[in-house]
Amino acid sequence: MGDKEDYNWHYLTQLKMRIHAHQKVCECLLREGTLSLAQVIRFTQLSKQNVTNALLVLVQHNCVQAFTIQLPGGFEEEPKIMTQYMALHTNIIHHMRFPKFLAIVSKEFGEECKEIFEGLLQHGRLSFNQIMDRHKDKHKADITNGENSTAANVLHENFNKLAQAHYIERCPAHEPFLEPPEQGAKKRTSKSKIADAPPTLEARALAAATPMESLRFLVDVDTLSNGALEDDSKNSPATDIVGEKRKHDCLEPETDIWATNKNKEILWRVNFEEFVRRLRQKFCVSHVTTSLDRGAGIVLNAIYEASRKEETKVKMETTVPLTMDTILEETMKSEEGRSLKLDGVKASLVQLGCEVSAIDFDSDTHSIDLKKIIDQAQSQEVESIVLKKYGREAYRIFRALLKHETLYETDKISIDTFVEKKDVLKILLQLLKDDFVQMERLGNEAQKMDILLWKIHKRSLWAQVLDDMYHAALNLKLRLVHELEQAKDILKGKAVGAEVVQKRKRVGEKWKVLESSLMVLDDAIMLFHDF
Amino acid sequence: MSLLNKRKKPESKTTSGLLDSDKKVLNVIKSKKESAIWLRDLKRDSDLADPIVTKSLKNLITAGLIKEVKHVQFKGRKHYIAAEFEPSQEITGGSWYVDGNLDTAFIEQLKETCLKVIRKLKVATAEGVYDFFKTNRLTNTECTSQQISEILRSMVLDNMIIDVKSTGLAEYHKIPVGQECYRCIAGDKAPITGAMVSIPCGVCPRIRQCTPDGLISPSTCVYFNKWLEF
Numbered sequence: 001m002g003d004k005e006d007y008n009w010h011y012l013t014q015l016k017m018r019i020h021a022h023q024k025v026c027e028c029l030l031r032e033g034t035l036s037l038a039q040v041i042r043f044t045q046l047s048k049q050n051v052t053n054a055l056l057v058l059v060q061h062n063c064v065q066a067f068t069i070q071l072p073g074g075f076e077e078e079p080k081i082m083t084q085y086m087a088l089h090t091n092i093i094h095h096m097r098f099p100k101f102l103a104i105v106s107k108e109f110g111e112e113c114k115e116i117f118e119g120l121l122q123h124g125r126l127s128f129n130q131i132m133d134r135h136k137d138k139h140k141a142d143i144t145n146g147e148n149s150t151a152a153n154v155l156h157e158n159f160n161k162l163a164q165a166h167y168i169e170r171c172p173a174h175e176p177f178l179e180p181p182e183q184g185a186k187k188r189t190s191k192s193k194i195a196d197a198p199p200t201l202e203a204r205a206l207a208a209a210t211p212m213e214s215l216r217f218l219v220d221v222d223t224l225s226n227g228a229l230e231d232d233s234k235n236s237p238a239t240d241i242v243g244e245k246r247k248h249d250c251l252e253p254e255t256d257i258w259a260t261n262k263n264k265e266i267l268w269r270v271n272f273e274e275f276v277r278r279l280r281q282k283f284c285v286s287h288v289t290t291s292l293d294r295g296a297g298i299v300l301n302a303i304y305e306a307s308r309k310e311e312t313k314v315k316m317e318t319t320v321p322l323t324m325d326t327i328l329e330e331t332m333k334s335e336e337g338r339s340l341k342l343d344g345v346k347a348s349l350v351q352l353g354c355e356v357s358a359i360d361f362d363s364d365t366h367s368i369d370l371k372k373i374i375d376q377a378q379s380q381e382v383e384s385i386v387l388k389k390y391g392r393e394a395y396r397i398f399r400a401l402l403k404h405e406t407l408y409e410t411d412k413i414s415i416d417t418f419v420e421k422k423d424v425l426k427i428l429l430q431l432l433k434d435d436f437v438q439m440e441r442l443g444n445e446a447q448k449m450d451i452l453l454w455k456i457h458k459r460s461l462w463a464q465v466l467d468d469m470y471h472a473a474l475n476l477k478l479r480l481v482h483e484l485e486q487a488k489d490i491l492k493g494k495a496v497g498a499e500v501v502q503k504r505k506r507v508g509e510k511w512k513v514l515e516s517s518l519m520v521l522d523d524a525i526m527l528f529h530d531f
Numbered sequence: 532m533s534l535l536n537k538r539k540k541p542e543s544k545t546t547s548g549l550l551d552s553d554k555k556v557l558n559v560i561k562s563k564k565e566s567a568i569w570l571r572d573l574k575r576d577s578d579l580a581d582p583i584v585t586k587s588l589k590n591l592i593t594a595g596l597i598k599e600v601k602h603v604q605f606k607g608r609k610h611y612i613a614a615e616f617e618p619s620q621e622i623t624g625g626s627w628y629v630d631g632n633l634d635t636a637f638i639e640q641l642k643e644t645c646l647k648v649i650r651k652l653k654v655a656t657a658e659g660v661y662d663f664f665k666t667n668r669l670t671n672t673e674c675t676s677q678q679i680s681e682i683l684r685s686m687v688l689d690n691m692i693i694d695v696k697s698t699g700l701a702e703y704h705k706i707p708v709g710q711e712c713y714r715c716i717a718g719d720k721a722p723i724t725g726a727m728v729s730i731p732c733g734v735c736p737r738i739r740q741c742t743p744d745g746l747i748s749p750s751t752c753v754y755f756n757k758w759l760e761f
Contacts, residue, residue, distance in 0.1 A: 291716070343701070350698045383690075384725030389734045396688045403688070415625070418685050420633050421604055465727075472732035475741065475749040482750035483759070510759045517730050524726035 025054035029064065029087035034202060036082055055085055059174065061124035062091050062269055066175045067205035083175060086202050090530075094272045096522060101275045105167060113158045117167065120270050125171050127265035128159060163219045169271040170216055172209035220266065277314045280531045283523070284373050291376070292351045298337050299348040300368060302330040314530065321365035324356075374531050381524055382465055386436065393419045394427045398456075401437060407453040428454055435464055466528040473521050480514045483507065549590070552579055556587040560597050560611050565619040567600050567612040601631030626678060637672065641682050642691065644669050646715070649692055654702050654714040657683050683713055690716065731758050 024044045029035060032043060041051050058064035066085050073079040094101075098121050106114040119134050120126055126134070135155055162168045178201065199207070210216070281304045289297030300319075306327065307320035324345075331337035331345055340348065346356050354366040379402055387395040396417045401408055410428065414421040431437045442451040484491070487507040490500060549557070559576045560568055568576070574584050588611065591597040595614055602610045603624030612618055627634055648663050649655055655663070657680040664670065664679065686692045692713045697706035706712050727733030731754035732741075741747045749755060 347701050350700055356698075356700070381725040381727065384728045385733060388728040392689070396685065399688045399690070416681075416684065417688060418627065418633065418635075418638055468733075468738065469727065471738065471741075472727065472730060474743070475732045475752075475755075476730065478743055478749040479752070479755055479759075506761055509761050513759065520726045521730065 025051055026058060026063065026087065026092075029058075029085060030089070030092075034084050034086040036084055040085065058087075061095075062272075063088055063095075065172065065205060065209060067201075067209065068175055068177045069201070070177075070180045072180070079180075081177075084201075084205075086205065091272060093525075094275075096518075097275070097526075100279065100519070101270065101272075104275060104278055105162070108165070109158065109161055112154065113162055116155070116158055117162060117270070120168060120268065125267045125269045127267050129265060131155070131159065131268075160219050163217045163268075166217055166271055166274040168217075168268050170211045170218070171267040171269050172206075172211065174209075176205060176208035178204055178208060217271075273314060276526070276530045277311065279523075279526060280314060280374075283377070283527065283531060284370060287373055287377050288352065293348075294336075295340055295344050295348040296351045298334070298340060299327065299331055299345055300352060302333070302337060303327055303368060305333075306330040317371040318367040318369055321367040323363075323365055327366065374527070377527055378462060381527065382461065385465070386431070389434075390427060390430060393417070393423065394431065397424060397427055398431065398436065401454060401456045402458075404455075407440060407455050410452045410454065413454065425452075428452075436461060462528060466525065469521060469525050469528065473518060473525065476514055476518045476521065480511065480518075483510050483514065549594070550587070552577075552583050553587040553590050555579065556584060557591055557596055557613070560591075561613045563612070565612065565616045565622075567602070567610040567616075567618055567622050569602075569605070570609040570611070573611065603628055603631050606631055626675070627681075638682070638685075641670070641674065641678075642686055642689075645679070645682055645686060646691055649713055650715055654695070654697075654706070654712050656697075656706060656710055656712045659706075660713070687713070692716065731755055 024046060025040060028040055028043045032039075035043070037048070037051065037055070040055070041048055044051060046054075055064060055066075059066060064085050065088055066083055068081055068083045071080045071082055102114060102118060102121065105117045115135070115138070116131055119131055123130075132152065132155060135151070139151065159168075281301075285297045285301045285304070288300055303319050303322060306322055306329075310320045327349070328342060328345055331340060349356050349366055352368045353372065354368065356366070383395060383399060383402075386398045390398075397413055397419060400413060400417050410424055411421060413419075413428070414424040417424070419427070428437060428439070432439050436456070437454050438457050440453045440455075442453055484507075487503070490503045490507060556573065556577050556579070559573055570584075573588075574581060577584060579587070588597070592599070597611050597613055600610050600612050600618045600622055602608055602622050604621075610622065612622075624631065624633070627638060644664075645660055648660050648669070652659060652663065658676060660683065661676040661679040664674070683692070684694075687694050693716055694711055694713055697703040697708055697710045697712050699706070699708035703712070725733070731752065732738060732749075735741065735754060737747050741749070741752070743749070
């Protein structure tokens with residue numbers, strides 16, 4: 001696997017072209033890692049102004065996070081404060097998921113909320129006033145002066161709904177200051193280093209930039225009534241939220257433009273994390289619906305709905321423990337849930353892996369093993385690749401190996417899978433060649449031959465499959481660009497006629513197939529990367 | 532004991548007219564019992580010249596004292612066994628092998644029948660499926676409960692059925708709690724099609740050589756051309 005390319009990077013650089021940010025700067029940060037402004041200028045050989053502008057756009061679209069660190073001073077030199085820029089890989093990939101996010105908001109809150117949300121997706125970061133202006137602009141023709149205030153109220157309400165659902169959040173601090181590690185701190189022993197690895201600079205920067213949980217989704221009443229806040233102590237944006245840690249006063253930001261909004265309004269952006277959470281939930285519900293039945297899907301959905309606010313992180317291993325009463329109550333809220341009745345809900349919980357006794361006590365709580373559902377779905381994806389690529393017998397062998405977990409002898413595999421030994425060996429060697437399985441030899445003196453033992457190294461195989469997915473997604477994207485390039489003349493030309501219409505239709509069909517395949521593939525990427 | 536007496540009878544009748552070399556070869560073969568012996572090992576152990584061994588083997592087979600058997604793992608190697616023994620599982624490959632070959636037709640037929648039984652019973656233990664076979668005489672060939680268990684386990688690997696632990700509730704009420712049982716997968720579907728297999732790159736044999744500007748690239752890819760041919 002060592003000689004293989006990392007297609008995550010290729011795919012990212014392809015995606016960033018989609019958001020029209022400055023390709024060179026983004027590519028440079030993705031390739032080189034976290035850099036200072038001077039380093040970006042040196043690597044890209046662009047002018048300072050161009051790089052600054054590019055970084056501004058990238059920060060605005062949440063693709064780059066800035067932070068400042070203190071560099072130790074040299075002989076007779078004061079310590080130096082320096083701003084660093086890091087690319088946010090996951091956020092860049094999220095840009096291609098905007099249609100999915102938009103669909104969730106539209107389905108849940110309707111067109112008006114979708115409009116606000118769309119604005120945030122388009123512009124990256126907006127203040128409430130900017131959202132209001134955008135709305136006024138768009139509906140200039142439809143609204144008379146008298147209706148203005150009603151429209152503004154509706155907008156406030158919808159904005160509040162989005163924040164309440166955690167679909168939008170206050171922007172992180174634009175340039176948090178990271179304290180240098182304490183000088184007097186005890187030297188870490190080699191043991192403690194292993195047990196407690198210090199967080200990376202990037203992880204520290206993200207943590208420092210994130211607003212406190214209590215403020216992250218807080219829509220200030222004043223913001224809603226007046227737009228901008230008047231009180232200076234309140235109005236500095238997210239920078240003050242984690243204020244005590246930062247020594248912003250003594251710093252001069254590298255870009256004055258950053259500061260323009262600083263003392264005016266709170267900036268808002270889309271909270272990608274919440275959408276990943278929602279997509280994960282939707283995925284789990286749809287997976288159990290297909291693999292078990294409709295009832296299991298309805299019950300799992302009800303559990304999610306009942307514990308929506310209590311989930312603390314995206315990759316929850318189990319659902320929040322709930323009593324049977326709570327689950328039942330939530331299930332009965334929907335039309336199809338009511339058809340299940342108590343026995344149906346109990347049966348579904350059992351199918352989902354809960355231990356349900358005949359008599360349920362009030363104190364008994366139930367939670368679903370989500371990790372198992374995700375694991376199962378991931379295995380299914382890899383198994384389907386094996387089935388299509390190597391055939392049914394290989395599929396059976398691969399599933400046997402996945403189930404077995406420990407080293408598995410060739411003869412035993414042959415017996416358990418009903419595949420002739422020579423064929424088993426042939427298949428296993430093919431799978432070995434393509435890194436799907438791993439082999440170990442065990443010398444056998446008595447038979448004067450080696451015994452071959454096989455196993456699947458799940459973690460490295462899953463990583464390889466994910467990389468193949470990035471490669472495939474990159475290829476779909478490149479082919480899409482190629483197809484559009486090829487059809488440029490047909491699409492742009494004003495010529496009409498049956499033949500041209502037919503050609504345009506064909507290009508459209510190709511585009512649809514490629515785009516929809518990319519979306520489906522992205523679901524699988526999320527399954528392996530984000531869920 | 533009675534079985535041994537029975538087996539010795541034909542031997543006493545026919546060994547009388549054998550040459551010394553024939554007897555030596557026969558004894559070596561008999562000493563291996565049901566494990567059978569490979570021709571090369573036989574030549575070495577009997578300490579006789581190759582043509583004599585070959586001739587003796589011919590005589591012994593004609594006399595019905597030994598037989599040639601196929602070894603499931605080494606089909607090209609000649610193995611011999613005394614007539615009174617049945618070859619061991621290592622030689623035959625077990626009950627699923629006929630003449631050293633996997634009896635795939637029988638296996639497939641059993642799988643199909645098992646699937647029908649489970650569909651009918653909704654959920655069943657291996658023993659339950661076996662009982663259903665016996666009561667309804669579903670196969671012409673005799674099969675054991677062990678064989679049914681093996682077939683069911685391989686069907687799980689085929690994703691034709693799933694193995695679950697009985698909860699004792701609803702449809703599991705006849706099965707003791709915790710006992711392993713089998714049920715059909717939802718909607719009796721074939722394995723769910725994955726995202727990767729629905730696009731050419733997901734199963735492409737040349738994916739490792741494919742690069743954006745290489746000889747093999749997405750814009751020149753023949754598999755893409757074929758896929759996007761409307």
